[in-house]
Amino acid sequence: MHYMIVGAGPSGVIACETIRKMDKNAKISLISGQCEPPYSRMAIPYFLEEKIAEKGTYLRHDENYFSDQNIGIVSQAVTQVDSSNDNVILANGEVLSYDKLLLATGATAISPPIAGIDLNNVHNCWTLEDARNIAAKAVPGSSVVLMGAGFIGCIILQSLLKRGVKLTVVEMGVRMVPRMMDDVAGALLKSWCESKGVTIMTSQQVTSINAVNEGLIVDLKDANSLNADLVICATGVKSNIDFLENSGINIDQGIVVNEFLQTNINNIYASGDVAQGLDFSDQSQHVQAIQPTAVEHGRIAAINMVNNNCCIHRGSVNMNILDTMGLISTSFGQWMGVPDGEQSILLDKDNYLYINLQFDGDYLVGVSSLGHTQNIGVVRGLIRGKVKLGVWKKRLMNNPNRLMEAYLASSLSQA
Amino acid sequence: MEKALVINPDKCTGCLQCELACSYENEGVFNPSKSRIKVFTFHQEGRFVPYTCTQCSDAWCQQACPVDAITLNLLTGAKEVNENTCVGCKVCTISCPFGTINYNQNTGKVIKCDLCGGDPKCVSACPTQAITYIDANQTGMEKMRQWATETDNSPSNSAANV
Numbered sequence: 181m182h183y184m185i186v187g188a189g190p191s192g193v194i195a196c197e198t199i200r201k202m203d204k205n206a207k208i209s210l211i212s213g214q215c216e217p218p219y220s221r222m223a224i225p226y227f228l229e230e231k232i233a234e235k236g237t238y239l240r241h242d243e244n245y246f247s248d249q250n251i252g253i254v255s256q257a258v259t260q261v262d263s264s265n266d267n268v269i270l271a272n273g274e275v276l277s278y279d280k281l282l283l284a285t286g287a288t289a290i291s292p293p294i295a296g297i298d299l300n301n302v303h304n305c306w307t308l309e310d311a312r313n314i315a316a317k318a319v320p321g322s323s324v325v326l327m328g329a330g331f332i333g334c335i336i337l338q339s340l341l342k343r344g345v346k347l348t349v350v351e352m353g354v355r356m357v358p359r360m361m362d363d364v365a366g367a368l369l370k371s372w373c374e375s376k377g378v379t380i381m382t383s384q385q386v387t388s389i390n391a392v393n394e395g396l397i398v399d400l401k402d403a404n405s406l407n408a409d410l411v412i413c414a415t416g417v418k419s420n421i422d423f424l425e426n427s428g429i430n431i432d433q434g435i436v437v438n439e440f441l442q443t444n445i446n447n448i449y450a451s452g453d454v455a456q457g458l459d460f461s462d463q464s465q466h467v468q469a470i471q472p473t474a475v476e477h478g479r480i481a482a483i484n485m486v487n488n489n490c491c492i493h494r495g496s497v498n499m500n501i502l503d504t505m506g507l508i509s510t511s512f513g514q515w516m517g518v519p520d521g522e523q524s525i526l527l528d529k530d531n532y533l534y535i536n537l538q539f540d541g542d543y544l545v546g547v548s549s550l551g552h553t554q555n556i557g558v559v560r561g562l563i564r565g566k567v568k569l570g571v572w573k574k575r576l577m578n579n580p581n582r583l584m585e586a587y588l589a590s591s592l593s594q595a
Numbered sequence: 596m597e598k599a600l601v602i603n604p605d606k607c608t609g610c611l612q613c614e615l616a617c618s619y620e621n622e623g624v625f626n627p628s629k630s631r632i633k634v635f636t637f638h639q640e641g642r643f644v645p646y647t648c649t650q651c652s653d654a655w656c657q658q659a660c661p662v663d664a665i666t667l668n669l670l671t672g673a674k675e676v677n678e679n680t681c682v683g684c685k686v687c688t689i690s691c692p693f694g695t696i697n698y699n700q701n702t703g704k705v706i707k708c709d710l711c712g713g714d715p716k717c718v719s720a721c722p723t724q725a726i727t728y729i730d731a732n733q734t735g736m737e738k739m740r741q742w743a744t745e746t747d748n749s750p751s752n753s754a755a756n757v
Contacts, residue, residue, distance in 0.1 A: 190661055220661030226682040231703075236682060240663050472659045472690045479658065501685045508698070510689060553688065553698045555633070561692030584694060585635050588644050 181206045183485060184268065184276065186258050187284035187420075188212035190220060190471060191452030191478035193239050195282050196251045198482035206486075209276070210246065211268070213257035213285070216308055218246075222471055224311045228318075228339035237308060258285070261427040263445045280447045280485045283424075283435060284478060287417040287453035287469055292327075296389030301396055302411040305336055317410045320344030325398045325406055327386050328414035329356040334369070334504040336414070337378060341505065348379040348406055350386055350398075352415075360500050360511045364527060365534050365550050372507045372532055386411075419454045419467050432456055434467040440489040441481040449485055451477035460495030460564060461513045461545060468498050497564050507532055507550060512559045514538055514546035521545065524580040537580045542568050544576075547583075558587040567591050597672045599731040600708075600715060602645050606725035609634055609643035616720035620711055629699070631708045632717045632726075645717070645726055648695040648708040650674055656707065659690035672731065673710040681705055 183199050185192045188210050196208050212218065223237035240246070246253050256270040267277050289306035291297045303313045318324055322345050326333055329351035340347055351358075355366025356373070370380050385401040389411055398406040419434035429443050430436040435450035437457055442449050451457075452474035456465045473496040483491045499512040517523060517538045524537045531551070538546035544562045561567070562583065569576065572586035614630035622629040632647035654674045657665040664680035665687065667673075676696075683703040687696050696707040708715075710728075718728045 194658060222661040222684045222686060223682050226684070232682055236662065236680070238663075239661065241680065471661055471686050472655075475658045499689050501689045503683075503685065506700075508685070512689070553685070553700070555694030555697065556688055557691035557696065558694035560689060561694065564692060584633075584646075585637060587694070588635055588646060589637065 182209065182277070182279045183207070183282070184209045184211065184278035184280070185282045185284060186211045186268065187286050187452070187454070188214070188218040188239075188253070189284060189286045189452060189474065190239060191286070191474040192282065192284035193218050194475045194478035195284060195451060195482040195485075196246075197249065198479050199486055200249050200251065202483070202486045208249075208251045209254055209278075210251055211254045211256065211258055211270070211276075214307070215255050219308055220471075221306065224305070224308065225336050225339045227308075227311055228315055228336060229342050230315075234308065257423075259423055261424060261429065261448070263428045263448060266447065278447075281449070282478075282481055282485065283429075283443075283448065283450040283454055284452045284474075284481075285420040285423075285454045287419050287467075289413070290416050290418050291413050292386070292415055294386060294388050296391070296396075297413065299389055299391050299396065299411075301391075301409065302389055302413060304413050305332055306417065314410070314412060315343075318343045318345050322346070322409040323395075323407055324348070324410045324412060325350060325386070325396075325408040326412045326414060328416070329353075329380065329382070330414060330416065331357060331360060331500060331502055333412075333414040334502055336412070337373065338503070338505045340412075341376065341378065345410075347377075348408075349373070349381065350384050350400065351380070351382045352385050354383050356380065356382065356504075357502065357509070360502065360515075361509060361548055362516065362536065364525075365509060365536070365548055368529065368532055368534060368550055369504055369507065369509065373505065376505050378505075417453070417469055419456075419469075421454060432465075436465070439492050439494075440484040441477055441493055442484065442489065449481040451481040458493055458495040460497045463495060468496060470498065470500060472496070472499065497560055499560060501556070508553050509548070509550045510552070510556055510559070511548040512546055513563045514540075515548040516546065518545055522577065524577045526580050535580045537576055537583075539569075539573065539576075542570065542573055544569065552581075555584040558584050561591065562587050565591060597731040598713075598728050599650065599672070600647065600710065600718070601727045601729055602647075603725050603727075604642060604644040606723045607634065607643040607645055608723055608725075609636060610722065612720040612722060613645055613717035613726055616716040617708075620716040621706070621709075629706075631695075631697075631706055646693075646695070647717075648674070648691075649693065650708075650710070655690040655692060656687035656696045659686050661686060668709070668712075671710045671713045673712075674707070675709045676705055676707055678702070678704050 218239040219237040260269040289304035324345045326349045356369045388399045390397045396408045434456035453469040501510045522539045534550040547559045614627035617630040618626045635644045681704040
């Protein structure tokens with residue numbers, strides 16, 4: 181049996197390892213579109229901050245790890261999937277056949293369609309190559325304009341500040357991390373950043389970028405232009421599905437998959453940022469593009485490829501943890517609440533502490549927080565385990581800080 | 596025979612000796628807030644519940660780690676954080692459905708129970724044997740692990756051989 185995994189991010193690598201554990205003799209090929217060893221984007225901020233070297237971003241550290249596992253790595257992009265003949269076609273023209281295929285091709289950073297977005301000193305912050313460029317150009321004293329205050333924008337703020345740059349953030353939305361935080365948390369995050377010397381412009385847009393002499397001039401929709409030495413574009417990502425046109429594989433925002441993470445073609449599966457998988461909270465199919473979901477997908481898809489769809493994916497809880505210059509925020513599930521739901525909120529503005537629990541009847545369905553890190557994983561346990569809260573609902577309504585106690589009392593009695 | 600921590604909350608008096616022993620052993624200070632085992636207090640029920648990592652077999656923290664910083668100690672069965680490899684991204688802290696791997700803001704790394712390399716100090720510090728370290732298959736740990744798989748009920752149930 182030849183298992184082919186396309187994409188060497190966390191989802192693809194976990195899938196290879198899962199297959200190898202289940203089948204010692206299978207042939208496993210990992211096709212990587214990048215010329216680097218498999219690495220993690222999650223580690224890029226720490227590379228930019230010079231906390232780690234490039235090697236510190238690698239998904240697996242032993243140089244011979246993949247060959248020891250008898251996983252063959254092919255460093256070529258896949259340009260086409262010929263599903264009727266069970267072949268993939270590589271960028272160099274080579275044709276490789278598979279018995280079962282996993283598409284874990286991830287996502288790519290997108291740039292807004294504005295003039296000057298292709299200029300030399302305008303970079304995304306998505307790949308290791310992007311990070312190298314940013315590291316080379318974000319030198320002490322330089323002016324940097326960061327487009328986008330979403331997850332990626334916020335998580336690299338600290339790295340950029342540590343590089344000694346003068347930083348302005350331009351966000352289109354009305355608040356920072358609009359897809360992860362409510363108004364209260366977004367406003368607190370903004371004042372935190374401003375207190376650290378970062379200029380934050382919300383409800384603002386870059387309309388064009390122009391090269392002038394050595395530098396850049398960044399034009400804004402409703403404000404004076406900014407001078408910059410470097411513009412970083414962190415305005416979002418999209419699934420890598422373009423190569424699947426005419427492949428016969430159903431695509432939408434990402435690759436459409438069923439409860440086994442299988443596509444409409446029997447021997448082709450999809451996982452991670454490219455898969456439009458099930459969301460646990462609202463049972464809708466969409467691309468979550470987060471690390472924990474990528475590995476969950478990779479593992480489940482691999483099990484189903486080896487053991488013929490024995491493992492149902494009941495949905496992943498969308499969740500994020502974000503460190504914005506030392507202020508740690510989290511969001512889980514339906515943090516924005518549900519119709520007829522109830523909420524329990526505790527806010528201490530002066531100390532940047534916020535916790536917001538959202539309930540649907542007797543169940544916790546979403547949480548967002550600032551400044552809370554201890555035992556925070558129980559939120560996933562409570563939501564994903566559908567732990568019936570009973571008397572603890574009222575106690576949490578009175579004191580949302582007692583999540584761990586609620587979890588222990590409720591789950592252990594149910595175990 | 597692999598051993599496991601077994602916690603019997605009925606025997607716990609809430610003295611917090613375990614937290615002190617843990618923080619001293621691992622962080623060099625007597626500071627319960629740095630302990631990897633935590634005693635939770637239930638005033639209404641007059642009950643104390645010590646709680647720490649169950650070293651689950653298919654550990655969520657380990658799988659979610661993007662840089663392979665959490666590895667299995669083959670001798671103890673503990674999932675251990677390699678401090679030199681951990682970048683401090685905290686993805687493991689939201690992935691663990693038990694909330695037992697935590698971020699340490701002072702070091703910029705995560706910390707979790709590593710069974711003190713096979714000689715857990717919380718056990719020797721506990722004056723009432725509420726925390727013991729015994730053969731893994733005699734423990735309620737399996738029940739806990741079972742529940743762990745139920746929590747995210749997808750892979751583990753059907754993949755006992757993985």
